[in-house]
Amino acid sequence: MRREAVRVHQTEPALNTKTHVVTVHRASLTGVEAISLRSEHVFPRHAHDHYGIGVMSEGAQKSWSVVGAVEAGKGDVIMVNPGEMHDGSPIQGPRAWHIVYFDPDLLSHELADDERGTDVVFNPVANDQALAGKVTALLHAIQFSEPHEAEESLLTCMLHILQQHRLSGSSKTDKSPPVARAIEWIEAEPDINQPLSALAAASDMSRFQLIRGFIRDVGTTPHAYRMQYRVRLARRHLLQGRPIAETAQLMGFADQSHLTRAFLRQFGVAPGRYLAAR
16 A cells, blocks of 8 residues: 655754755655755764765765765765764755655665675665666656566665675674673663773773774764764664654753754654654
């Protein structure tokens, strides 16, 4: 049965930017999200649990990615990998893009016979008109077409990226053992604010070495990583039906407002409005 496409449109003045308009589209596929943005918001370094493939429709932006600093302009395809630390800043005015996020399991399932899909790394930017057309078709399909048509469109995009814009095995995704231990420590207890000294001791490093290693391998500080990881976990709890206030307490935020500000800063949309489109 065809599902009606629903859009949640919002302007978020809390971001304190000249322009920030977000439209969250309700998708016809489980494990898939579609979002449109036109914004001057500077997104801090953060990560997603999903792959993302989108098209820039206006302006330009610069961002940090798995391959370092990149720029994308109108017509370029932008891609995000699960767990990849990235950010985004406008270049001379608002920029706009339409993007689809999808669960890594959707890719790993298709590649189950020969490789693990979660090991696939996409190139962050591609100037590829053919792929841009496929992504645009995908955005339309997951909003307005039957699920089987949307699935076919998503698989078509995946195949094109795997054949022409794949960066599997990039050494830039590797982390030193001490930093990897610190990340494991943070992710094991994300709701607890361990002192930097305790985290450094658990990782057999000085505080200076820990911060230097995190910035080198992850692209941000341990505290910033803990905060953005909390937001990612909070998103999962919210999608499972847990109330916002309860989720805030569970994830170690001071209160619901604290979670809302962090969620808005990272994803560009408030949690209540995000859930309204689900």
